[in-house]
Amino acid sequence: MPLTPVLTTRWGADKSWRLSTYESMEGYAALRTALSMAPDELVTLVKDSGLRGRGGAGFPTGMKWSFIPQPKPGEEPTGPAALPKYLVVNADEGEPGTCKDVPLMMVDPHALIEGVIISAYAIRSKFAVIYVRGEAVHAHRRLVAAVEEAYAAGYLGSDILGSGYDLELVVHAGAGAYICGEETALLDSLEGYRGQPRLKPPFPAVAGLYGAPTVINNVESLASVPFIVRGGADWFKEFGPEKSPGPKIYSLSGRIVRPGQYEAPMGTTLRELIEMAGGIRPGHELKFWTPGGSSTPYFTAEHLDVPLDFDSVAAAGSMLGTTALMIFDETDSIVEATLRFSEFYAHESCGKCTPCREGTFWYVRVLKRFVAGEGTAEDLDTLVDISDNMLGRTFCALGDGATSCVTSSIQLFKDDYLALLPPEEKARVGRFLPIEPVGVAS
Amino acid sequence: MSFPGSPEGAATTGLDSSPFEGRPEVLDALPPLTEQARAEAREIMARYPQPRSALLPMLHLVQSYQGFVSPQGLTFCAEELGLTTAEVAAVATFYTMYKRRPTGRHLVSVCTNTLCAVLGGQRIFDALKADLGVGHDETAADGSVTLEHAECLAACDYAPVVTVDYEFYDQQDVDGARELVAALRRGEKPLPSRGAPLTDFQGVSRQLAGFSQHADEAAARAAVDHPGEYGPTLAGLRLAADRGESAPPMPRSEPAPAPDRGEPRETVRPTGRTGETPGREAADARVAAADTPAEKAGAAESHPDTGTEYGRGRPQKQPRGGTDTPAGTEPGTSGQAPGDGKA
Numbered sequence: 001m002p003l004t005p006v007l008t009t010r011w012g013a014d015k016s017w018r019l020s021t022y023e024s025m026e027g028y029a030a031l032r033t034a035l036s037m038a039p040d041e042l043v044t045l046v047k048d049s050g051l052r053g054r055g056g057a058g059f060p061t062g063m064k065w066s067f068i069p070q071p072k073p074g075e076e077p078t079g080p081a082a083l084p085k086y087l088v089v090n091a092d093e094g095e096p097g098t099c100k101d102v103p104l105m106m107v108d109p110h111a112l113i114e115g116v117i118i119s120a121y122a123i124r125s126k127f128a129v130i131y132v133r134g135e136a137v138h139a140h141r142r143l144v145a146a147v148e149e150a151y152a153a154g155y156l157g158s159d160i161l162g163s164g165y166d167l168e169l170v171v172h173a174g175a176g177a178y179i180c181g182e183e184t185a186l187l188d189s190l191e192g193y194r195g196q197p198r199l200k201p202p203f204p205a206v207a208g209l210y211g212a213p214t215v216i217n218n219v220e221s222l223a224s225v226p227f228i229v230r231g232g233a234d235w236f237k238e239f240g241p242e243k244s245p246g247p248k249i250y251s252l253s254g255r256i257v258r259p260g261q262y263e264a265p266m267g268t269t270l271r272e273l274i275e276m277a278g279g280i281r282p283g284h285e286l287k288f289w290t291p292g293g294s295s296t297p298y299f300t301a302e303h304l305d306v307p308l309d310f311d312s313v314a315a316a317g318s319m320l321g322t323t324a325l326m327i328f329d330e331t332d333s334i335v336e337a338t339l340r341f342s343e344f345y346a347h348e349s350c351g352k353c354t355p356c357r358e359g360t361f362w363y364v365r366v367l368k369r370f371v372a373g374e375g376t377a378e379d380l381d382t383l384v385d386i387s388d389n390m391l392g393r394t395f396c397a398l399g400d401g402a403t404s405c406v407t408s409s410i411q412l413f414k415d416d417y418l419a420l421l422p423p424e425e426k427a428r429v430g431r432f433l434p435i436e437p438v439g440v441a442s
Numbered sequence: 443m444s445f446p447g448s449p450e451g452a453a454t455t456g457l458d459s460s461p462f463e464g465r466p467e468v469l470d471a472l473p474p475l476t477e478q479a480r481a482e483a484r485e486i487m488a489r490y491p492q493p494r495s496a497l498l499p500m501l502h503l504v505q506s507y508q509g510f511v512s513p514q515g516l517t518f519c520a521e522e523l524g525l526t527t528a529e530v531a532a533v534a535t536f537y538t539m540y541k542r543r544p545t546g547r548h549l550v551s552v553c554t555n556t557l558c559a560v561l562g563g564q565r566i567f568d569a570l571k572a573d574l575g576v577g578h579d580e581t582a583a584d585g586s587v588t589l590e591h592a593e594c595l596a597a598c599d600y601a602p603v604v605t606v607d608y609e610f611y612d613q614q615d616v617d618g619a620r621e622l623v624a625a626l627r628r629g630e631k632p633l634p635s636r637g638a639p640l641t642d643f644q645g646v647s648r649q650l651a652g653f654s655q656h657a658d659e660a661a662a663r664a665a666v667d668h669p670g671e672y673g674p675t676l677a678g679l680r681l682a683a684d685r686g687e688s689a690p691p692m693p694r695s696e697p698a699p700a701p702d703r704g705e706p707r708e709t710v711r712p713t714g715r716t717g718e719t720p721g722r723e724a725a726d727a728r729v730a731a732a733d734t735p736a737e738k739a740g741a742a743e744s745h746p747d748t749g750t751e752y753g754r755g756r757p758q759k760q761p762r763g764g765t766d767t768p769a770g771t772e773p774g775t776s777g778q779a780p781g782d783g784k785a
Contacts, residue, residue, distance in 0.1 A: 176538030260677025
């Protein structure tokens with residue numbers, strides 16, 4: 001597949017983050033078009049485009065919008081339809097490997113803001129929040145400046161571009177908690193509480209921020225919306241597979257020659273992306289990689305030709321996640337990589353659910369034993385057992401995600417674990433528990 | 443091999459139970475949370491439909507005055523929001539960026555997550571620990587620098603990364619990072635690879651609370667426009683240009699559901715639902731049709747968000763500019779001259 005810059009087209013322009021640059025490159029043209037359409041037409045357009053959420057789960061964006069209860073023409077609204085609607089932008093990027101939204105907000109903040117205004121108009125929201133990760137201060141700084149510019153130019157505030165539509169947009173800084181990227185934890189955090197996930201249902205579309213109907217979208221999803229408005233649903237579907245279309249920012253990092261952001265159609269393979277990135281560093285070979293961040297099961301060289309779209313990656317046994325491709329070569333230890341990912345989850349577990357809080361804690365303990373050469377014959381069984389007790393047994397996906405690297409590393413590289421055992425323990429290794437994901441309660 | 447986190451034998455989870463600073467000699471010497479701070483806290487509260495949403499920015503505000511979340515800071519937030527200090531402390535202790543003990547002038551964060559670690563991040567962290575004689579979340583004896591290892595900083599394509607006051611120093615190595623920290627300790631402020639010229643931890647905390655940390659508009663603008671090295675961010679775009687590759691062209695004109703093709707973009711099209719009233723009135727009517735029945739029904743009346751009591755449209759809006767001078771930060775922390783930002 002070729003490179004297809006869409007979201008990234010403006011990124012190289014002089015002061016690309018400034019309104020004047022943005023406007024000189026078709027910026028806010030889509031907003032004018034959108035405000036001439038009825039909100040429901042926009043929802044239909046985004047549904048027709050097939051845009052799926054870029055925050056990891058891949059839920060159809062237009063469908064999410066359509067879940068917001070709206071007053072029916074000619075009827076007095078009751079229940080959630082009578083409440084204010086909110087749009088919340090999940091800009092709390094922080095999963096290991098994931099690094100697409102922060103650069104987007106740094107170099108092209110108006111693309112996000114235009115997407116926010118159009119999307120808020122589509123769901124009839126008058127108050128939107130960009131919840132940006134606190135550590136991303138430079139992205140925060142440019143977002144704040146861009147929001148100021150947008151207010152001054154009449155793209156935000158009351159009577160936007162003379163349309164009669166009003167929108168207030170607040171840039172809200174988080175304070176260092178990966179869990180706040182989980183949408184209901186983000187809402188709790190935004191309401192001024194500890195960022196702990198809520199039990200669903202009710203889903204945010206019915207009872208979200210302040211108990212009112214709320215759409216939570218990822219940065220890249222919203223930044224795609226103005227392009228869909230300008231180019232149309234059919235144009236958007238020219239990129240990649242029918243059920244998972246669109247241009248996608250692939251974030252390549254690790255043992256490659258030119259790490260960075262590569263925008264290509266959905267369904268591009270790692271083999272193609274590695275070629276774009278100048279290959280694996282000379283003299284080395286690919287050993288393992290993540291297709292979508294640390295929460296997605298590892299792939300190996302066998303998976304170089306898997307089309308990287310939501311459905312194909314799932315069919316191959318992992319998840320597309322955030323297309324965060326961390327590339328490791330034969331000098332890297334899968335066990336140490338898994339330990340460090342597990343330390344991340346142990347640090348970031350919010351502590352609400354026992355399986356996650358305890359499971360991530362014990363992952364670290366057991367994996368440290370392996371890395372120190374002090375593992376026991378039972379330790380692999382213990383890791384598998386911990387995974388079984390976490391997967392599908394927590395409020396949110398953090399617990400599920402924490403099991404991905406552990407389970408898949410044992411499936412793919414069991415010998416690497418065994419090689420770290422002391423000789424007397426290696427001799428005792430016997431039967432292993434079967435490694436099968438238990439049924440996920442949904 | 444050493445691993446990041448708490449000392450062996452202590453918990454490595456994020457559920458850090460370390461106490462807030464309580465020594466009277468430290469607390470008595472803190473800059474006060476002034477009336478101006480209270481006014482700023484109320485300004486933050488007015489941004490949101492419900493005031494409690496202001497708690498996280500208010501804790502950043504407390505750190506901008508005092509360098510960490512002090513017991514006074516907890517009380518300050520509790521008083522303004524009508525909460526107990528226990529409720530505020532429960533929130534403050536959940537988030538990594540809220541510090542419970544005084545920080546140094548700068549906060550140095552080294553990513554030691556997997557990818558940065560294998561590319562050298564762990565070696566960098568070990569070297570800085572040795573140079574400074576401190577461990578994770580500890581401050582050098584001279585008060586210049588607080589060191590921490592960070593979980594992923596969302597810059598894996600620039601690995602290994604170090605941040606100072608959260609500004610990025612990309613693709614670091616041990617020698618470069620040691621020199622960076624040595625320069626900070628000498629009172630210098632080396633330019634980051636991406637991000638604005640350094641101010642200090644308190645200045646950045648002020649920004650995160652939603653206020654300018656700069657003395658004037660020109661300095662703020664220069665911080666926004668400060669150039670950076672964006673190689674990995676632009677890698678795909680540059681390669682596409684080299685190869686002459688591009689996205690399929692958009693169809694020339696407006697998107698599919700566009701029966702009004704040919705009308706000027708600025709025109710607001712009547713939707714039919716609201717009759718044939720042209721232009722502005724049509725839009726007003728359409729928006730009204732979507733939203734005001736809620737208020738008519740009175741259903742929204744009991745809801746906390748009843749309209750324009752918050753945000754910039756609120757009646758009590760205060761003039762901007764009166765709060766641009768950071769209190770509690772020293773003058774001149776925004777060192778850049780106006781107009782030196784080149785992209």
